[in-house]
Amino acid sequence: MLRFIFYLHLLVSVTSAGGSAPYTPTDSILLDCGASSNTESEDGRDWLADERSKFAPSNSESASFASRASRQDHSVTQVPYMTARVFRNNFTYSFPVSPGLKFLRFYFYPVQYSGFDGTTSFFSVTANNHLLLKNFSASLNLPVVDDQPAASLIKEFMVPCFETEKLNVTFLPSPYSWAFVNGIELVSMPKNMYVNHQENSLTFVGHKVSFDIPHATAFETVSRLNVGGATVGSVDDTGMFRTWFDDTPYIFGAAVGYTPSRGNNVTIKYSEDTPSYIAPxxxxxxxxxxxxxxQINMNFNLTWxxxxxxxxxxLLRLHFCETQLEVTEEGQRVFDIFINNQTAELNADVIHWSGGNSIPVCRDYVLFVPxxxxxxQTLWLALHPSKDVGSKFADSILNGLEIFRLNKSDGSLAVPNPQPESDPSPTLPSVGRKKKKYSLVMVITIAVFSGLLALSLFLCFLIYKRKVRRVKDSAASVQKSSWGQVPCPSNSTCTTSVSLLPSDLCxxxxxxxxxxxxxxxxxxxxxxSGGFGNVYRGCIDGGTTTVAIKRLDSSSRQGFREFQTELELLSKLRHVNLVSLIGFCDDHGEMILVYEYMHRGTLRDHLYKTKNPPLPWKRRLEICIGAxxxxQYLHAGVKxxxxxxxxxxxxxxxxxNWVAKxxxxxxxxxxxMFQSHVTTVVKGSIGYxxxxxxxxxxxTEKSDVYSFGVVLFEVLCARQSMIPGLPKDQVNLARWARVCHARGTLENIVDPNLMGEISPLCLEKFGALAESCVRDVGTERPMMSDVVWxxxxxxxxxxxxxxxxxxxAGGDEAMVIRSSQTSPLVLKAEGAGGGTTTDDDNEELFSVSGGKASESRSTISSVGRSVSRGDGDRIKSESVFSEFMNHNGR
Incomplete structure (x- = not known):
């Protein structure tokens, strides 16, 4: 009978989904811990006894024992809660699994057992390389239902099993304690259900930094809600036995909104982007x-x-589907999504996303909580009707919500136990005389404190008024706008922009x-100059400070996202070898960044294609060390x-002062943050x-190491990373330098201006280091800390x-490279002159840095110095910043 009910549940689910079958998991294991024989739960599912099972070690009796609960709460079921496996020592279950991400659920009923007290148990749990629970107390973590702690709890995780065919779950009792578990459930899920590798598919809420979720990430479920409906049990799910809880306890305030009734003839039309297993x-x-x-809706948020x-x-996954008959076209219900008081999505339109009525869609957002x-901390999710979009309904909608916590870089998902509530009532003195003295002291203290507080508030008010008056005087009639309101370029498709940064950051x-x-x-x-606009030299603070001012052209389609990323990152980074962001401007929709001014320009300005004198070798080394x-700070010095x-x-x-930044x-x-690499499309500059x-x-970080290795050879050889037209093996500087290093002829391609300066031993060490940086396999390259050393x-x-x-000590001829040595890489002139004319634009494959092509032409030779430029009076393209000219290429 129970099994019939279970299949009836599935049949109802299939019918409501328009004929879509639920997912059939590859791995599905239910382990009734502490049971001596197989059992069947009330939902009709079969549970395996863990006693002498193939998942437990052969010596399990010495490390654990089975125990039975002394009582049964009416809210818990017989299976799996009435038996438990208790662990005296470390104990590991080993589950054979197929590759992929697995739901791993632990069932806990912390009560008194025969020979064991579950309310006083503390323990840790690991799954393969992930720490799931640490010094965990099931009793302290019981969820609260109707202001009362529940009798049991389920902890749900998603654990990756891509590199092994086993999932090893280990229970580790805390000192002077035992561990226990009532049931373990393991269910596989479809590929890429919560992990999807698409370029720019996710960005951090409140930031424009892209984020990919690697396959090695483990998750813990924080919440899974059926918004606007009752709790949906695990047997009504799509084959993965998830539970979707009622969202009512999480609604904030009295503005609970409205839960429209669904018609009997509604059929959910799943799509390829949103298959039937995503949610029932x-x-x-x-x-x-x-x-x-x-009118009322425009003045409040729908908030959880x-x-x-x-x-x-x-990771927050929001589920949407328009099933109301009155909402059938794009633009009829448009709203904004805010997470933790930060803009996650502007002008959200479910019909636009899904393509029609009754077609479900889900959207993922990533939030870092320091x-x-x-x-x-409290996590806020708020929906608000969008302003000034002309939508028919000033309204918002949400159908479902899932919130997951992602493991830290060390693989840990563990969090502290909640603090037990203490008795709020203080112990009052029993002697009347002492009580009077205590009250008198309190009255005096409160009076003094109140006086100081009033004085502080008055001073703050005066300072505030003065500051407001100064701002008004300096800005005159200028209207202020926020980054969140900066209009997109007229020919751009962007929908969001940068949020204002705290004043203490820039x-x-x-x-x-x-x-x-x-x-x-x-x-x-x-x-x-670049595709984004121009960079200007300017003087601020009464002409006392010179700065570089980067201004985004309002008509530009290039550099918009890069511009936002640079603002987000540089405002939080401070290091002597990173260029400093001083501030920004957002008046009248402008997007302007202000940097410290770098008087000597770029490193390339002093290597080739320049009229600057050649750099001495020691200075080149010092510049390389600074960079x-x-x-190294970017890779290892930040969180x-x-x-x-x-x-x-x-x-x-x-x-x-020649300090490199x-x-x-x-x-x-x-x-x-979670594994060895970030999967993303290729961006960068050719040759690097x-x-x-x-x-x-x-x-990976080793990708930066490779690029820096190219720079090291640039410094040594004073030639660009790519020179089309040379013999095939000499076009790419990194490859040619590796060939020369292997042949022992690296000195032949050294900048002729360095002849007589470099110690042979120094050249040997420098060349070996640079060669190790540009090896084809990333694991063979050094870390940046090793490069610095x-x-x-x-x-x-x-x-x-x-x-x-x-x-x-020693002669000059024995200690330096002979100046008579010359490089074989001499470019023959085509036409008049002594060199080959090249175009800097040929250098950039994924992005183009520098000025216009007409300004970038130079006559060069790999053994000499650059001799000409298109604009000798003012170098526009490479003086201070490397910028963007080909947005699509980057």
Missing amino acids: AIIYTTSRTMIDDP NFSIDTGFTY SEGQSK RRFSIIELKEATLNFDDQFIIG ARGL HPIIHRDIKSTNILLDE VSDFGLSRLGP VDPEYYRRQQL GLEFALQVQEATERDMDMG
Whole structure:
């Protein structure tokens, strides 16, 4: 009979889904822990006894024992809650599984058992390489239902099993405690159900930094809600036995909205993008909308809140489906989505996303919640009708919601136990005389504190009024706007923009200040240009500070996303070897970034195609060390590693003291937080792109190491990374340098201006280091910390050689490269002149840096210095910033 009911549930689900069958899991294991024989639960599912099962070790009796609960709460079922497996020592279940992501559920009923007290049990649980629970107490983690703790709980995780055919689940009792579990459920799921590798498919809420979820990520389910409907049990799910809970306990305030009734003839039309297993049809036929009063709806949000743990990244999946007959076309119900008071989506339109009525769709959002000294925080989800879009209904809708916590970089999902509530009533003094004294002290304390508070508020008010008056005086009639309201370029398809940054991260300039700094953006102050617009040199703070001002052209389609990424990253990064972002401007829809001014331009300006004198070898080494330290900070000095993705000689800037600073973070990505790489499409500059990244589309910190290795050979050889027209094996600098290094002829391609300067031993160390950086296989390349050390060692070798030479230890001929050696890479002139004319645009495959092509032509030779440029009076293309000219290519 029970089995008949189970199949009847499935039949109802199939019918409501329009004939779509539920998912059939490849792996499905139900383990009744502590049971001596197989059992059947009330929902008709078969549970295997774990006693002497193939999943437990052969010596399980010595490490565990079976126990039975002393009582049964009316809310728990006989199976699997009335028996438990208790662990004295570490104990591992080993489940054979197929490759993929698995639902792993633990059932706990913390009561008194025969010979064991489940309410006082503390333990940890691991699954393969992931720490799921640490010093966990099932009793302290019981969910609260109607202001009372529930009797049992289920902890649901998703654990990856891609590199092994076993899922090993280990219980580890805490010191002086035992561990226990009542039931274990393991269910496989469809491929890419929650992990989807598509370029720019996800970005962090409130930021424009792209985020991919690697296959090795483990999840814990925080919430799974049937919005606007009753709880949907596991047997009514789509074959993975998920439970969808009623959302009512999570609604914030009295504005609970409206739950429209569904018609009997509604058929959910699943699509290829949203297959039937994503969520059961009942989830999409129930919903929560706002009330039928546009004026009221425009003044409040439809809001849910959740208690979450800090220090983790969260994935939120929102489920939508328009089933109301009155909403059938795009633009009729358009709303905004806010997560943790940050804009996640503007102008959300379910019909536009799905393509029609009754077609479900889901949207994923990623949120990082920093610790900030607190272990718990409230997560807010709010929906609000979009303004000024002309929609027919001032309304919003949500059908379902899933929230998952993603493991940290060390593989951990563990969080602290909730703190037990203490008795709020204090113990009062029993002696009347002491009580009076206590009250008198309290009265005096409160009076003094109140007086100080009033004085502080008055002073704050005066300061605020003065600040407001100063802002009004300086800005005059200028209207302020926020990044969230910056209009997109007229020919752009963007829908969102950057949120305002805290004032302590960077300074906000008015457009008046920046116009004054550049004489209304006069062309004479242009020091760089690209597809995004121009870079100007300007003076701020009364002419006391020189800055570089990057202004996004309002008609530009290029560099918009890169511009936002650079603002988000640089505002939070501070290092002596990273170019500093001073501030930004968002007046009148402008998008302007203000940087520290780098007086000596780019590193390339001092290597080739320039009239600048050649750099001495020691200075080149010091510049390389500084840039390497900047990259090392990005990779290992911040909480989440950052991959620059566009390291090249034009993105290494030099200040007046020759300090090297890494710049141009428009293509940067957060590095792998959960596994070895980030899967993403290839972006970068030709000649610098990691070949392994290019082949596999797998981005790692070693991709930056490869690019930096190319820069090292650029510094050594004073030639660009790619020179079309040379013999095939010499076109690519990195490959040609590796060939020369292997042949022992690296000195033949060294910049002739360095002849007589480099110690042979220094050249040997430097060449070996650079060669190791540009190896084809990423795992064979060094870390940036090793690169820094290697460059510092090369500098020490060079300095030791120079000291020996000054002291007369050895002859010059024995200690330096002979100046008579010349490079075989001489480019023959085509036509008049002494060299080959090249176009800088040929250098960029994925992005083009520099100015216009007509300004970039130079006469070059691989053994000489550059001798000409199109504009000798003012270098526009490469003076300060490497910028964007080919947005599609990047």
